[in-house]
Amino acid sequence: MKVKLDFDYVIIGSGFGGSVSALRLSEKGYKVLVIEKGKWYKGNDFPKTNWNLKKWLWQPNMKLFGFFKMTFLNHVTVLSGVGVGGGSLTYANTLPIPKRNFFISGSWATLNNWEEELKPHYETAYKMLGSATNPELYAADFAVKDMAESIGKASHFEAAKVGVYFGEPGHTVEDPYFEGKGPDRTGCIYCGACMTGCRHNAKNTLDKNYLYLAQQLGAEIFAEKEVIDVTVLDAKDGSDGYKIEFESSIGKKEKASVTAKGIIFSGGVVGTVPLLLKLKEKSLPNLSDMAGCAIRTNNESLMLVTSTNKNFKDFSKGLAIGSILHTDENSHLEPVRYGEGSAFFRTMTIPVIFNKYAVLRLLGVLFLFIKFPIKLLKTIFTKNYAKRTTVLLFMQTVDSSIRLKLGNITKMKTVSESGPTPSGIIPEAFDLSKKYGKIVNGIPFGNFVDVLLGTPTTAHILGGAVMGENSSEGVINKHNQVFGYQNMFVCDGSMISANPGVNPSLTITAITEYAMGEIPIKAS
Ligand SMILES: Cc1cc2nc3c(=O)[nH]c(=O)nc-3n(C[C@H](O)[C@H](O)[C@H](O)COP(=O)(O)OP(=O)(O)OC[C@H]3O[C@@H](n4cnc5c(N)ncnc54)[C@H](O)[C@@H]3O)c2cc1C
Numbered sequence: 001m002k003v004k005l006d007f008d009y010v011i012i013g014s015g016f017g018g019s020v021s022a023l024r025l026s027e028k029g030y031k032v033l034v035i036e037k038g039k040w041y042k043g044n045d046f047p048k049t050n051w052n053l054k055k056w057l058w059q060p061n062m063k064l065f066g067f068f069k070m071t072f073l074n075h076v077t078v079l080s081g082v083g084v085g086g087g088s089l090t091y092a093n094t095l096p097i098p099k100r101n102f103f104i105s106g107s108w109a110t111l112n113n114w115e116e117e118l119k120p121h122y123e124t125a126y127k128m129l130g131s132a133t134n135p136e137l138y139a140a141d142f143a144v145k146d147m148a149e150s151i152g153k154a155s156h157f158e159a160a161k162v163g164v165y166f167g168e169p170g171h172t173v174e175d176p177y178f179e180g181k182g183p184d185r186t187g188c189i190y191c192g193a194c195m196t197g198c199r200h201n202a203k204n205t206l207d208k209n210y211l212y213l214a215q216q217l218g219a220e221i222f223a224e225k226e227v228i229d230v231t232v233l234d235a236k237d238g239s240d241g242y243k244i245e246f247e248s249s250i251g252k253k254e255k256a257s258v259t260a261k262g263i264i265f266s267g268g269v270v271g272t273v274p275l276l277l278k279l280k281e282k283s284l285p286n287l288s289d290m291a292g293c294a295i296r297t298n299n300e301s302l303m304l305v306t307s308t309n310k311n312f313k314d315f316s317k318g319l320a321i322g323s324i325l326h327t328d329e330n331s332h333l334e335p336v337r338y339g340e341g342s343a344f345f346r347t348m349t350i351p352v353i354f355n356k357y358a359v360l361r362l363l364g365v366l367f368l369f370i371k372f373p374i375k376l377l378k379t380i381f382t383k384n385y386a387k388r389t390t391v392l393l394f395m396q397t398v399d400s401s402i403r404l405k406l407g408n409i410t411k412m413k414t415v416s417e418s419g420p421t422p423s424g425i426i427p428e429a430f431d432l433s434k435k436y437g438k439i440v441n442g443i444p445f446g447n448f449v450d451v452l453l454g455t456p457t458t459a460h461i462l463g464g465a466v467m468g469e470n471s472s473e474g475v476i477n478k479h480n481q482v483f484g485y486q487n488m489f490v491c492d493g494s495m496i497s498a499n500p501g502v503n504p505s506l507t508i509t510a511i512t513e514y515a516m517g518e519i520p521i522k523a524s
């Protein structure tokens, strides 16, 4: 018996993949619902600094309902976004295109000529996200530029392409992007606070482009609701549609459900992958055994260097990421800053020691405290931590991967795969941080978990529902369709099937544009 379904498509998660899907499906005439577990955040809702944990951190078991989440796994600490707009609320706006190697490696390599296929979709993504070259460099950018000169790489340094509106600083204008259909925007004031949420209406978050336009076309958004189950309605392959069950993620756990003909999983890697693993156990047994495999960290390292100079420059001014240094064919370094006053990470960091053995790393940290007590104490207790500190984000296309599984005690755990696992100890990253340290008179610090366990922290977790020729090679095919089910897609970071080695949001946007382009207009 056929029942009338509530929606044509339900999209789980409102980050880059989810927002693109919402707009493009709405444009094609489909009735769309986006379900998002985080909150709606607007201008003044964002905290002034990251000491306001209630507004900044997402940690529901501690009653913290912000938009920035930290997930501690065996092999990696993952940073991600939660809220209407997903990671765009907390991201640093940088929108680079990966180098060629990304398009010809990994499990998707032979499925398409990706570099050519995706070219027009990167153009669309640039346009939709309002990408522009950062017009103003500030102290941290200049310090990296100085370092680039000192290592003979001056020509490899450039201003970053970012999704920010650069009109007259602080001046509001009518929609400059979408021929009047979009919201008003205000010129960036270079306050450096992009990662604690833009309070100045300058950052092109997804609620100001894709989601905004999708809502004009009738797409509905349920915020503060977490999808907990997806079951087929009648036919075992989902061709009759699905029932999507969700519960309130804030306050009393009230459950509800809707039905839809199709599903788009867009919860980001730490949302989609554990959900798929859970669904495979009972509700959706046809899902590929590859769910959770080939998770990549962009081979990334994050180190913090705090200037201890008496007359320090203000490193908190500028964009969160305003420039990029291409250190070699596979590697990039970006200086990252938080806005004035955002000093939470000082509570989580210790000096970085480069050594294979944990005991020697620990002894090395103690030794540093004996050798440079004043410098280290100044770093930790300085009043002007954000103004003095630069986070150095290093990324490589060099491949490494891990597998995500459901944990018995913890919700998720990671295990090794056959190849190399991501390491927190990347010699080039450490070397560059020390060189940067010499310029600003500081010592590289890292997340204490990373320093002690030798694991990395990443803001760019990718994979876990990768593309393949068939279900023994991947979870989705080259059109993002899930093997084993009809009208079911994965469109978010978990579909990324090789290591981009650069910030991935533009690529997630472009691949989702491509996948949504393959879906036909709704038959009338
Ligand atoms: C501090 C920081 C800085 C960054 N800077 C950059 C940068 O400069 N450039 C760049 O390219 N990338 C950057 N990133 C990474 C970028 O944010 C992510 O790669 C990107 O957001 C991933 O997009 P996505 O589509 O996979 O999903 P996400 O953007 O992660 O969104 C997924 C959404 O789904 C929701 N969700 C998950 N599970 C469920 C469920 N079961 N039910 C309902 N909702 C659910 C989540 O709450 C979330 O809002 C940064 C990340 C962080 C944390």
Ligand code: SF4
Pocket: 164, 187, 188, 189, 190, 191, 192, 193, 194, 195, 197, 198, 199, 200, 201, 202, 203, 318, 319, 320
């Ligand atoms: S620098 Fe400040 S004003 Fe500009 S986008 Fe970032 S948070 Fe917004």
